[in-house]
Amino acid sequence: MTASLEHILSIAVACHQAGQLDQAEAGYRQLLRHEPTHAEAAWRLGVVLRQRGQHVAAARELARAARLHPKHVAILYEIASLLRTLKQHDRALDYYKRVIALDPTHLQALIHGGDCWFALSRAERACAWYERALTIDPQSISARNNLGSALQARGRLDEAIVAYRQVLASTPEAFETRVNLAAALHELGDTSAAFAEAQAAIERQPANATAHTNLGVMHEDQGQFDQALAAYDRALALKPDYADAHLHRALLLVQRERFAEGWDEYEWRFATRAKQRPRAFSCAAWDGSSLTGRNILIHAEQGIGDEIMFATCVPDVIAQAHKVSLTCDRRLEKLVRRSFPSANVVGVERGKENWAMLAADVNFHSPAGSLPRFLRRHEGSFPRLASLLAADPIRRQYWQARLQSLGAGLKVGISWRGGADSRVLDGSGQGAGYRAQARRRSCDLVEWNELLAVPGVQFVNLQHKATEEDRQRILSENLVRFHSFDDVDLRSDFDELAALIASLDLVISVGNATVHLAGGVGTPTWALLPRYWGWRWLSDRSDCLWYPRVRLWRQHESGNWQELLARVTGALSALATQQGLARPRYLVTPTDRAAPCSPQSL
Numbered sequence: 001m002t003a004s005l006e007h008i009l010s011i012a013v014a015c016h017q018a019g020q021l022d023q024a025e026a027g028y029r030q031l032l033r034h035e036p037t038h039a040e041a042a043w044r045l046g047v048v049l050r051q052r053g054q055h056v057a058a059a060r061e062l063a064r065a066a067r068l069h070p071k072h073v074a075i076l077y078e079i080a081s082l083l084r085t086l087k088q089h090d091r092a093l094d095y096y097k098r099v100i101a102l103d104p105t106h107l108q109a110l111i112h113g114g115d116c117w118f119a120l121s122r123a124e125r126a127c128a129w130y131e132r133a134l135t136i137d138p139q140s141i142s143a144r145n146n147l148g149s150a151l152q153a154r155g156r157l158d159e160a161i162v163a164y165r166q167v168l169a170s171t172p173e174a175f176e177t178r179v180n181l182a183a184a185l186h187e188l189g190d191t192s193a194a195f196a197e198a199q200a201a202i203e204r205q206p207a208n209a210t211a212h213t214n215l216g217v218m219h220e221d222q223g224q225f226d227q228a229l230a231a232y233d234r235a236l237a238l239k240p241d242y243a244d245a246h247l248h249r250a251l252l253l254v255q256r257e258r259f260a261e262g263w264d265e266y267e268w269r270f271a272t273r274a275k276q277r278p279r280a281f282s283c284a285a286w287d288g289s290s291l292t293g294r295n296i297l298i299h300a301e302q303g304i305g306d307e308i309m310f311a312t313c314v315p316d317v318i319a320q321a322h323k324v325s326l327t328c329d330r331r332l333e334k335l336v337r338r339s340f341p342s343a344n345v346v347g348v349e350r351g352k353e354n355w356a357m358l359a360a361d362v363n364f365h366s367p368a369g370s371l372p373r374f375l376r377r378h379e380g381s382f383p384r385l386a387s388l389l390a391a392d393p394i395r396r397q398y399w400q401a402r403l404q405s406l407g408a409g410l411k412v413g414i415s416w417r418g419g420a421d422s423r424v425l426d427g428s429g430q431g432a433g434y435r436a437q438a439r440r441r442s443c444d445l446v447e448w449n450e451l452l453a454v455p456g457v458q459f460v461n462l463q464h465k466a467t468e469e470d471r472q473r474i475l476s477e478n479l480v481r482f483h484s485f486d487d488v489d490l491r492s493d494f495d496e497l498a499a500l501i502a503s504l505d506l507v508i509s510v511g512n513a514t515v516h517l518a519g520g521v522g523t524p525t526w527a528l529l530p531r532y533w534g535w536r537w538l539s540d541r542s543d544c545l546w547y548p549r550v551r552l553w554r555q556h557e558s559g560n561w562q563e564l565l566a567r568v569t570g571a572l573s574a575l576a577t578q579q580g581l582a583r584p585r586y587l588v589t590p591t592d593r594a595a596p597c598s599p600q601s602l
Contacts, residue, residue: 148164179211285365290320441510441512511533
C-alpha cells in the first residue's frame with residue numbers, strides 16, 4: 001500500500017510540474033483519502049488550490065500540512081506566500097520568520113519578508129531583510145531593486161539610486177528598476193536625468209501604460225501641462241481601463257479649471273490601488289437628480305483637508321434635500337456638527353463604520369469627493385462663503401483673551417510642513433512610496449527666520465509635528481520668539497484648534513490641512529505653494545475658489561522658498577505697519593529661554 005501511495009504521489013507531482021493541475025489535484029486528493037495524515041500531499045494540494053485562486057481551500061489544506069509537519073520549511077513558506085497574496089502581511093511575516101529560523105539562508109523568504117515589512121510601512125525593517133538577502137546572493141535583482149525602493153521610502157535617495165544603477169548595470173532590461181530610478185531622480189530634483197530614464201523605460205516598453213503615466217507626472221510637476229495631458233492620453237490609448245492614468249488626468253483637468261471633464265473622470269479614483277473601493281449600499285449613488293423630499297448620506301473618504309474642502313459642497317445639498325446624513329473623521333465631529341446643525345453628523349473611524357445603521361432610511365448616498373461632479377462644474381458654481389465651519393464661540397473667546405495676553409501685535413499662526421502624496425508609480429503600477437510632493441510642499445523652518453523677525457507680530461505654532469529640533473534651531477540661529485501651546489493637541493483636537501485659529505488675525509502656512517481648517521473657519525490665510533502645485537489650488541490663481549479668505553502665494557521659481565518667503569515677509573511687514581503695531585523686536589536671552597512661562601514660548 002505504501003508503495004502504491006508513493007506511486008500516486010509521484011504521478012501527481014509530475015502532472016503538477018507539467019501544469020496539469022486537474023490531474024495533480026485528483027492525485028493528491030486520492031492519496032489523502034487513503035492517507036489523511038500525508039503532510040506532503042496536503043501541502044502540494046494547497047499549492048494547487050492557491051494557483052487556482054481558491055485561497056480559502058488552499059489555506060485549509062496548508063494548515064493541515066503544517067499541523068502534521070510543523071517544521072517543514074516548504075510548507076511554512078507556502079503559507080506565508082498565501083498570506084502575502086491575501087495582503088495579510090503581518091501574519092505572513094510570522095511564517096517568514098519561522099522559515100528563516102529553520103533555514104537562515106532562505107533567499108525568497110528574506111526578500112518576500114522584506115516586502116511585507118515594506119507593505120506595513122516599516123521601510124527600515126525592509127532594508128534590513130533585503131540587505132541580509134544580498135549577503136546570501138549579491139546578484140539578486142529583486143533584493144537589490146526592492147532595497148532601492150525601501151531606501152527611497154526612507155528618504156535615502158542617493159543610496160536608492162546607487163542600488164537601482166547596480167541592478168541596471170547587470171540587467172539593463174530591468175524595466176521596473178528603471179522606472180523606480182526615474183522616480184528617485186525626480187524626487188531628488190535631477191529633472192534631466194529623471195526624464196532621460198523615463199524616456200529610456202518607454203523606449204524599452206513603448207506599450208507600457210505606467211511608463212507613460214509617470215512621464216506625464218514629471219511633465220506636470222514641471223508645469224508642462226499639455227505634454228502631461230498627452231502622456232496620460234497615450235497611456236489610456238494603450239490601456240483604456242488604466243485607473244491611475246485616468247485619475248492623474250482627472251486632477252490635471254481640474255487643475256486647469258476644466259471642471260466638468262475633470263470631476264467626471266475623478267470617479268476613476270475608486271478603481272486605483274491607492275483609494276478605498278466604493279462601498280456597497282442598497283440605495284443608489286446620487287447622480288445629481290432632484291433631492292426634493294429625499295434623504296441622502298454623504299460619506300467621507302479621504303484626509304482631513306479634503307474632508308473640509310469637499311464639505312464646502314454640503315450647504316448646497318442641505319438646501320435641496322429633505323434630510324442629510326454626514327459622516328466625517330471622528331476628530332472633526334464636534335466641529336462639523338456645530339457647522340451643519342440640520343444634518344445628522346456621525347464621526348467615524350475609517351474602516352469601522354456601521355454602514356447598515358448609517359444608510360437606514362436613505363434614498364441616495366454619495367462619497368464626499370463626488371459632490372463637486374454635480375455642484376462645482378464651472379467657476380461660477382463655487383459659492384463665496386466667508387466661512388463654512390463654526391468654531392466653538394466660548395472657546396474662541398478663551399483663545400482671544402489668551403492671545404491678547406501675549407502682548408501687542410498681530411497674532412499670526414504658522415505651519416511649514418505638508419503631508420505626503422504618492423504620485424509616481426513603480427514598474428508594476430503601484431505606489432512607490434514616492435515622497436517628492438511632501439518635500440516640494442514643505443520648507444525648513446529656518447528659512448522662516450526673516451519672516452519670524454517681522455516687528456509687531458506675535459507668532460503662534462500650528463505645526464502638529466513641530467520637533468524639539470525645530471524649536472532649538474530657531475532659538476540658536478535667530479533668537480526669535482514664537483508661541484507653542486502645549487495644551488492643544490494639534491493633531492487630533494480639531495475643535496479646539498479651530499477655535500484657536502478663528503481667534504488669530506492671520507494664518508501663514510504651506511498647503512496642508514491647516515490651510516483648509518483656517519479657510520473653513522474664515523480666518524484670513526496666506527497659503528505658500530510650490531511653483532506648480534496640484535489640483536486643489538488650481539494653476540495660476542492668487543485667490544482660492546474653495547475659501548474666499550485664502551490668498552495663494554506661489555513660488556516664482558520651482559523649489560525657491562527664500563524668494564517666496566521674502567515676498568511674504570514684505571507683505572506681512574506692510575500689514576503690521578498699516579495696523580500701527582510695529583515696534584522693536586525683543587530677542588530672547590539665555591536667561592529668558594530657561595525661565596518657565598505659560599503659554600510655553602520660543
